Amino acid sequence: MNALALVLLLQAVDRTKPPALAPPxxxxxxxxxxxxxxxxxxxxxxxxRKVPVVNVSLVLDAGTxxxxxxxxxxxxxxxxxxxxxxGGRSALDIADEAAFLGAQLGSSAGYDVATVSLHVxxxxxxxxxxxxxxxxxxPTFADSEVTRQRELRRTQLIQQRDEPVQVANVAFPAIVYxxxxxxxxxxxxxxxxxxxxxxxxxxxxxxxxxxxxxARLLVVxxxxxxxARRLVAERFxxxxxxxxxxxxxxxxxxxxxxxxxxxxLIDKPGAAQSVVRIGHVGPARDTPDYFALQVLNTILGGSxxxxxxxxxxxxxxxxxxxxxxxxxxxxxxxxxAQASVVTAKTDSSLIEFMKELRHxxxxxxxxxxxxxxxxxxxxxxxxxxxxxGGAAFRFRDLLIYGLPFEYYAGYIDRINAVTAAxxxxxxxxxxxxxxxxxxxxxxxxxxxAGIRALNEGAIVYRDLWGQPIP
Amino acid sequence: xxxxxAFMLQRLAAPALGVLLAAAPGRxxxxxxxxxxxxxxxxxxxxxxxxxxHSVPIVTANxxxxxxxxxxRPGRTGFAHLFEHIMFMGSQHVPTGDFDRLLEAAGGDxxxxxxxxxxxxxxxGPVNALPLMLWLDSxxxxxxxxxxxxxxxxxxxxxxxxxxxxxxxxxPYGLAQxxxxxxxxxxxxxxxxxxxxxxxxxxxxTIEDVRGFFRTYYTPNNASLAIAGDITPRAxxxxxxxxxxxxxxxxxxxxxxxxxxxxxxDAYATIEDxxxxxxxxxxxxxxxxxxxxDAGLDVLANxxxxxxxxxxxxxxxxxxxxASDVVAFQDGGRLDGKFELWATARPGHDLRELQRVIDxxxxxxxxxxxxxxxxxxxxxxxxxxxLSRMERVGSFGGKADQLNFYNYFVxxxxxxxxxxxxxxxxxxxDVRRIARTYLAGEAHxxxxxxxxxxxxxxxxxxxxxx
Numbered sequence: 001m002n003a004l005a006l007v008l009l010l011q012a013v014d015r016t017k018p019p020a021l022a023p024p025x026x027x028x029x030x031x032x033x034x035x036x037x038x039x040x041x042x043x044x045x046x047x048x049r050k051v052p053v054v055n056v057s058l059v060l061d062a063g064t065x066x067x068x069x070x071x072x073x074x075x076x077x078x079x080x081x082x083x084x085x086x087g088g089r090s091a092l093d094i095a096d097e098a099a100f101l102g103a104q105l106g107s108s109a110g111y112d113v114a115t116v117s118l119h120v121x122x123x124x125x126x127x128x129x130x131x132x133x134x135x136x137x138x139p140t141f142a143d144s145e146v147t148r149q150r151e152l153r154r155t156q157l158i159q160q161r162d163e164p165v166q167v168a169n170v171a172f173p174a175i176v177y178x179x180x181x182x183x184x185x186x187x188x189x190x191x192x193x194x195x196x197x198x199x200x201x202x203x204x205x206x207x208x209x210x211x212x213x214x215a216r217l218l219v220v221x222x223x224x225x226x227x228a229r230r231l232v233a234e235r236f237x238x239x240x241x242x243x244x245x246x247x248x249x250x251x252x253x254x255x256x257x258x259x260x261x262x263x264x265l266i267d268k269p270g271a272a273q274s275v276v277r278i279g280h281v282g283p284a285r286d287t288p289d290y291f292a293l294q295v296l297n298t299i300l301g302g303s304x305x306x307x308x309x310x311x312x313x314x315x316x317x318x319x320x321x322x323x324x325x326x327x328x329x330x331x332x333x334x335x336x337a338q339a340s341v342v343t344a345k346t347d348s349s350l351i352e353f354m355k356e357l358r359h360x361x362x363x364x365x366x367x368x369x370x371x372x373x374x375x376x377x378x379x380x381x382x383x384x385x386x387x388x389g390g391a392a393f394r395f396r397d398l399l400i401y402g403l404p405f406e407y408y409a410g411y412i413d414r415i416n417a418v419t420a421a422x423x424x425x426x427x428x429x430x431x432x433x434x435x436x437x438x439x440x441x442x443x444x445x446x447x448x449a450g451i452r453a454l455n456e457g458a459i460v461y462r463d464l465w466g467q468p469i470p
Numbered sequence: 471x472x473x474x475x476a477f478m479l480q481r482l483a484a485p486a487l488g489v490l491l492a493a494a495p496g497r498x499x500x501x502x503x504x505x506x507x508x509x510x511x512x513x514x515x516x517x518x519x520x521x522x523x524h525s526v527p528i529v530t531a532n533x534x535x536x537x538x539x540x541x542x543r544p545g546r547t548g549f550a551h552l553f554e555h556i557m558f559m560g561s562q563h564v565p566t567g568d569f570d571r572l573l574e575a576a577g578g579d580x581x582x583x584x585x586x587x588x589x590x591x592x593x594x595g596p597v598n599a600l601p602l603m604l605w606l607d608s609x610x611x612x613x614x615x616x617x618x619x620x621x622x623x624x625x626x627x628x629x630x631x632x633x634x635x636x637x638x639x640x641x642p643y644g645l646a647q648x649x650x651x652x653x654x655x656x657x658x659x660x661x662x663x664x665x666x667x668x669x670x671x672x673x674x675x676t677i678e679d680v681r682g683f684f685r686t687y688y689t690p691n692n693a694s695l696a697i698a699g700d701i702t703p704r705a706x707x708x709x710x711x712x713x714x715x716x717x718x719x720x721x722x723x724x725x726x727x728x729x730x731x732x733x734x735x736d737a738y739a740t741i742e743d744x745x746x747x748x749x750x751x752x753x754x755x756x757x758x759x760x761x762x763x764d765a766g767l768d769v770l771a772n773x774x775x776x777x778x779x780x781x782x783x784x785x786x787x788x789x790x791x792x793a794s795d796v797v798a799f800q801d802g803g804r805l806d807g808k809f810e811l812w813a814t815a816r817p818g819h820d821l822r823e824l825q826r827v828i829d830x831x832x833x834x835x836x837x838x839x840x841x842x843x844x845x846x847x848x849x850x851x852x853x854x855x856x857l858s859r860m861e862r863v864g865s866f867g868g869k870a871d872q873l874n875f876y877n878y879f880v881x882x883x884x885x886x887x888x889x890x891x892x893x894x895x896x897x898x899x900d901v902r903r904i905a906r907t908y909l910a911g912e913a914h915x916x917x918x919x920x921x922x923x924x925x926x927x928x929x930x931x932x933x934x935x936x
Contacts, residue, residue: 013712015563015609018572019601025527025700050525051860092788095778100847102854121854148791155747155794155816162642162745270744272639273632304579305570314567317628320636340636342628372575379577379596386526387861 024379027412030391032405033225037233039241040213044405045228046220046395048388052122054221055388056129058136059399062114062209065182065247065330070196072179073189075109077153077197078205082107082116084145087134091145094131103128107135111183112330113400114209119389122222126231133235136210146199154194161464164268164275164441165340171466172277172439175264176334179467182248183333190465211242216399221388247330261436261457266464267444273319274346274442275338278353280435282335285328285401291414292422293326293430298373299423300324300360301337305372307356308337316352318345326430330401335430343443347450354433354456361427364420378412439466503856503886505869508703512711514719515691519873519883520706521698523863529699530864531603532592533611534874536694537687539667540586540660540726540805548630548667549675551584553683555626557591558582562613566622569606576602583866584665587804588878590871594864597700604713611693612717614684620677627672634666642745643920646812650753653737653916654808660726661806689720694877698863698870728805731755733914738932740919747794748928749814750821751918752828756809756908759802759879765892766904767800767809772848773840773901774798774831775811779847781831782813790827792819804879809908820928821919836910839902852893856886 035043064075083105084091098105103120105128116136120128160166170186177184189197217236219228283289294302301308301324312322319339327333337357341349385391398407438457440447452459461469507521539550558580560566573580578595593603638644648664655662695714697706732755757763775782775798786793796813813824862868876885907913919929 013716015605015613017563019605021576021602022598024577024596024598028527050523051857053854053858053861092779092784096847099777099779099851100843102850102857104854119858121857148788151791151816152787152794158746158817159642159794159814162747164640268744272635303574305567305574310567313629314625317625318632320629320633340632340640342632342635372571375577376574379599380579381577382526382596383528383577383594383864386528386863389858389861 025382027382027408028385029408030385032395034405035225035229037212037237039237039239041232041236041239042216043229043232044216044218044395044399045223045225046218046391047224048220048391049222051388052222053388054118054120054122054125054219054223055392056118056120056132057218057392057396058116058132059216059218059396060114060116060210061214061244061247062205063109063112064185064187065111066205066209067182067185069180070193071189071201072185072193073153073187073197074201074205075114076188077149078202079107079109079114079116080149081141081146081202082135082139082206082210084149085140085142087138089134094135097131098128101128101131103131105131105135110187111333115396125223129231129235133239137236137239139206141199141203141206143199146197146202150194150197153188153197154191157188157191157194160188164271164273167266167268167464168275168277168439168441171264171266171441171462171464172279172336172437173334174466175437175439175462176280183329183331186465208242209244211244212236212239213241214244218392218395218399220392220395259435261434261438262460263438263440263451263457264460264462264466265444265448265451266439266441266462266466268441269443269445271441271443272343273340274343274349274440274447275340276346276349276353277336277338277439278357278436279334279336280432280437281332282326282430283328284330284332287328289426289429290328292418292426293328294377295370295373295415295418296360296423296426297324297326298377299365299369300356300427303373303376307360308339308353311352311356312339312341312349316345316348318342318349318352343446346440346442346447347454350438350451350454350456357431357433357436361424361431361433365423367420370420370423374415374418377415381408381411503860503890505873505884505886507873507883509883510707512690512715514715514717515689516710516714516717517694517877518707518710519694519696519877520701520703521696521863521869521873522702523698523869524700527597527700528595528863529597529600529603529697529701530592530594530868530870531600531607532590532696532698532864532868532870532874533607534694534878535589535688536692536723536725536878537589538585538587539663539665541687542663542667545671546667546675546679547663547671548665549671549679549683550589551665551667552627552630552672552675553680554582554584554589554591555630556618556623556680557610557614559622559626560617561610562616564606564609564617566617569610572602572606573599578603581866585803586661586665590866590874592864592866592871600697600701600706601709601713604709607695608713608717611688611690611714614688615681618677618680623675623677623680627675630666631669631672634669634672638666643743643749645741645743646749646751646918646920649739649741650751650810650916650918653739653918654733654753654755655731655806659728659731659806661728661803685720687723689723690714690717691719692723694874696870696873696877696883698868698873726805731806733916736914736932737916738930739916740921740926740929742923742926743920745920745922747815747817748821748919748921748925749812750824750828750930751810751812751916751920753916753918754809754909754913756800756807757802758804758807761802761807763904763908764800764802764807766896766900767802767807767908768852769845769848769893769896770835770901770904771798771800771809772851773835773844776848776851781835782811782828785827785831786813786824792816792823792827815928821921821930825917825930832905832909836902836906839898842898845896845898845901849893849896853890856890
């Protein structure tokens with residue numbers, strides 16, 4: 001590049017066309033090395049030595065899919081509770097010690113897995129892992145702490161209802177899946193379920209699912225495999241195996257045979273915007289169409305220049321941003337197109353959403369648009385491995401979905417192999433406008449008439465949880 | 471997904487690293503933080519800062535324009551941020567839409583942000599895309615106006631007004647900040663209004679405003695460009711000279727000055743919002759960014775409300791269980807600084823209860839100061855944050871953005887270790903003195919209660935002191 005730049009300097013700058021670029025750099029992936037402890041705990045280590053920090057994530061098969069149907073919120077509550085006293089330390093001791101070590105200690109649960117994580121300067125790795133091990137293996141679950149966190153959660157559920165985006169995030173899956181399906185229930189539970197979050201239920205959930213043989217530990221940063229294995233074995237070696245039940249084999253959700261499209265209105269009087277969610281059940285992470293779906297979504301709503309954002313934001317100015325997502329999980333997660341749009345343009349926004357969602361099925365993607373999406377996905381990949389957190393995010397996905405560690409080496413070729421015909425095929429297969437659930441959180445008195453006039457489906461009123469109004 | 475946001479609240483120094491030197495025993499880091507750089511200034515006044523980091527084959531171009539909402543004139547609040555959006559609408563050789571399309575096709579991303587003091591832009595991507603980034607950035611610095619029409623201004627006005635709706639009006643407690651600023655700063659002060667501006671002023675902005683603002687502020691002599699990543703200073707210098715060298719220097723820029731402001735009395739206010747739980751905000755005048763006591767105020771905020779081991783979290787949320795959250799931070803800008811502290815009540819509790827405990831804890835800190843461990847804990851937390859920010863060259867808060875940040879505020883791009891040292895030098899006695907000076911005694915405050923509609927009785931009332 002030096003020589004190239006010097007040559008360029010000798011010429012007058014030609015602004016009339018973009019500069020020709022040198023070939024993109026090759027993807028350099030950090031190596032993943034693995035070990036397994038006698039108790040079944042799998043360890044994966046990614047050495048990255050630029051900065052003396054270490055990122056640790058323990059992934060457990062303890063997501064909300066494990067929640068009993070009558071007790072949604074148990075998995076997330078258990079993840080909160082593990083930090084509220086463990087191994088002889090009080091809740092406040094744990095917070096104090098983590099801060100004193102300069103460690104970010106986190107614990108949370110999503111639909112498929114729970115994660116306990118640590119980001120810490122290398123010099124404090126040992127004591128920070130002591131803390132992590134206490135939290136994972138030896139949580140106290142004192143009654144007083146369970147009560148305290150249960151009361152706090154009650155308040156958080158109240159606050160959630162004040163925030164229209166959070167209301168939509170709870171109501172949309174509830175409407176698409178129903179509360180009978182784990183992907184339809186709210187991650188943090190309901191007003192009704194909070195009371196059931198008792199010490200016994202939490203301790204039982206932890207005893208059942210927080211087990212080394214159902215966990216994987218990812219260590220990324222300034223550490224070698226040998227060092228990581230030694231540090232982990234010293235602290236997690238005595239963690240005992242358990243008989244972890246297989247994930248509930250609830251029938252993979254599928255599109256209802258002939259559910260007509262409906263528009264669900266959730267009233268937020270006075271709202272300045274309408275929060276719009278449009279979608280239905282989509283494919284699982286193990287779909288053979290994964291790469292085509294990545295390209296499709298990048299084109300439709302997964303990048304700034306995607307069709308939804310260009311149309312609703314950059315062409316019409318109805319929103320600060322519009323997009324779409326295929327939530328690819330162990331089982332079929334939702335496909336959703338979304339935006340927060342100005343109240344007065346709620347109906348106009350729906351027209352544009354529906355237009356784009358139909359168009360991507362009906363017409364082949366032009367070559368320049370296809371190429372742009374593929375290049376965005378492939379050429380941007382090296383940057384994802386710059387930081388320990390970024391690399392951990394990428395590799396954690398492989399652990400959760402049981403994919404091989406060499407996965408990203410083949411990623412670029414797989415994306416590049418996607419054709420316009422593939423994109424159209426997966427659009428037609430995985431986006432079905434006739435079966436959309438359209439969920440809108442907004443000021444009903446301002447938006448209902450306009451939406452009704454669109455004739456896009458029956459209008460149904462729902463409450464802030466997405467449930468029928470009696 | 472959402473792009474080009476204004477970040478207004480968070481100006482806590484967001485440092486980022488490169489080569490490590492010099493032992494520092496006892497600290498979290500074995501060595502001092504250092505981000506080696508080269509700097510040069512083009513004849514047109516554009517200052518360039520280049521940092522090499524060959525760990526990953528990526529690069530970032532990060533430009534700071536020395537203009538923010540504090541430079542706006544009456545009737546045009548929000549304009550600096552609206553202008554930031556217009557900077558993405560194309561320029562003479564880059565048709566509307568191509569800025570994003572070309573960058574994405576090269577595997578790149580971009581964003582921009584506006585504060586009271588400055589506006590920044592970055593492009594991140596694979597290292598081969600650097601000429602494209604500089605071509606795009608130089609074209610909008612030198613040749614923006616021919617491509618900007620009244621229609622394009624209208625369009626981004628609509629986007630920004632939706633940003634205001636999404637991030638402020640339709641968000642619980644979202645209008646608290648502008649209510650605080652109005653009361654903390656007199657109408658003549660550049661920090662009197664929020665970066666997002668008012669709906670009416672956004673509606674009033676014209677294409678003539680765009681032209682005037684561009685010619686005044688978007689000049690090479692009012693900007694600095696930091697390039698960081700898998701490049702050499704020699705190559706970067708050649709490319710910068712090529713793309714930016716022929717942009718003419720603009721007129722000298724005069725920035726507003728502001729005399730120090732103090733409140734002469736506590737100011738109480740109550741606003742009603744579509745919320746179920748009330749929240750009380752306290753705000754005091756403090757010091758500018760990098761002034762003495764600026765870092766001490768960050769330590770003070772951490773002792774009071776930084777995480778679950780802090781004093782106010784322990785009292786309000788953990789022990790008494792009358793609040794669901796508590797937040798405190800020092801926010802030092804170019805012209806002034808403020809310290810904010812807020813807490814949200816749980817059902818059945820009013821804001822007077824919360825305020826009484828807040829004042830009790832402030833008094834304890836003023837009287838007895840923090841413990842040595844509390845200060846060490848805050849310092850360790852800050853030090854770990856400094857270290858982690860060394861991992862990234864691009865985006866907001868990455869090394870390039872930080873080089874520009876330090877260059878702008880203290881005139882030394884590689885100020886990383888010295889910035890950290892400000893925190894490491896804070897003593898418990900300093901924190902006690904700082905609490906007494908800025909949050910007690912003669913220091914008055916704005917007390918804003920945000921209450922559910924129809925429930926003004928939940929507010930903190932003037933004169934009702936603990």
